[in-house]
Amino acid sequence: MTTSQPLLEIKRLNAGYGGIDVLHDIDIEMREGEFVCIIGANTAGKSTILRAISRLVPRVRGTLRFNGVDLTERAAHEVPSLGIAHVPEGRHVFPDMSVEENLMLGAFTARASSDLQQRMERIFDLFPRTRERRSQLAGTLSGGEQQMVAVGRALMLQPKLLLLDEPSHGLAPKVVEEMHDAFVKIHRGGTSILLVEQSVGLALDVAARGYVLDSGRITLQGASAELNENPAVRAAYLGI
């Protein structure tokens, strides 16, 4: 029996801020090419999982491996060059820089690459509105457009794994749909995605598999279709 190495391997992860653990014994495994989501209520600790992977959480205990690399031995600024791109919650663009500058900074760790212009063109193809506004200051864009820039900036790295933290939060339904279409395209292009969402229905629509997080513990996991049918999930998160 040959088992290929998992892309992301999280075992008995405990993490938190100050003296308090927010996550308790988290186990998550992802293979290359997967589209996985983490769902759960606010304050369940979903963002903390992504922040732990990106090494933005100071206190981490347990196993945290990416592509065989022990992430706990890496600093936050080393993570992007390993192939992990993180889109943090809340549309974090550089407001006084143009859309193009924002995207270029995304490839910050990929200094020597000569194909940055091509990468940018692919992002413009994915989000045509960013092409229209390429020389506009990012701070003057609408919320949805800013989120597109933030996702585009992450893609400039050509990551193996894309971490998306509440990408549709606070966006108009039509933009949310556009976003999710883009995620499906990104995934088809070969990028593995770990998506954190509060809109459970949307997340289970695009991801193949999901984990349910409740008060810092994983309470359920399975294929999206199963979770969608699960009475507990339906009652708690889908309001049915």
Next chain:
Amino acid sequence: MKRWIPIAVIVLAAAAVPLLLNPTGYWIRVFTFTLLFAAMAQAWNLIGGLANQLSLGHAAFFGIGAYTSTILLLKFGISPWLGMFAGGALGGVAALIIAIPTMRLQGHYFALATLAFGEVARVIANVWTSLTGGPVGLSVPFVPPGFAAYSFKQLLPHAYIALIALIIVTAIFEVIRRGAMGYRLRAIRENAAAAEVIGIDTTKVKLQTAVISGVLIAMLGTLYAQVAVFFDPDTVFNAMSISIRVALIAIIGGVGTAIGPILGALFIVPVEELMNDLFSAGAAGLSQLIFGVILIVVILWRPRGLVTVIEALRTWLRGKGAQS
């Protein structure tokens, strides 16, 4: 090529000013200190403007620079030119030591922490009498005049050294601002969270900036010591007249811009001197009051600094040009 012309004109004009002033007079001294404070504010501008960390403790590094070169000269007869680099090195080390615990702090907390560190430096300089001479202060010994000995009979050479120092510090500021480090600092300033997730080592970049800023202002401390000839801990480690003043000069002029600290110093240093000149004989304290009122008016008029006056002037001139 074209953008170098106005810079060359300004530098030549600045170089001509000391020749027009009475070489033994009062105003050449004011001019020298204006240039020196512009350079100090420019050094502060790295951390305060580019890294957006409002340091109120730069007197610590400045004082270290002034004391290092003067003590080396007094005890070992080492030329202040060399002492300047020793002071710069120590200033850089001090900046690193202070920055490591404080750089994680933001806004007011960073300002208060650095203010406290600056005061600690002042207290240490006052009580470490075996090294610094304590509150009595130090006199820079008179040595036979000469460039190598950094000793001059007149203020004129000091004015030119201050001018060259200002040009060098400003050039360093511009090179950093336009380079990769400037981009990193700008990313951190605009959105620290986003900077971190794209792989910028935010702590390292800020520490580097703090050290460069500390080295530069410490080296300027030597220039100050050589002009002032006498100083004590309460002058060179002073929170108000050094730390807050250099921050104020950069802020009034336009923080984060290369021209800002120069405009700020050209405004603040002479106006303060003029106020003292006009009012101190009649009513002591009045000059400080009037100076304070002038500062408030300027801040209200140009919250983003005097540099915006130049921008407005440019737009106005362009409008004029378009009309004719």
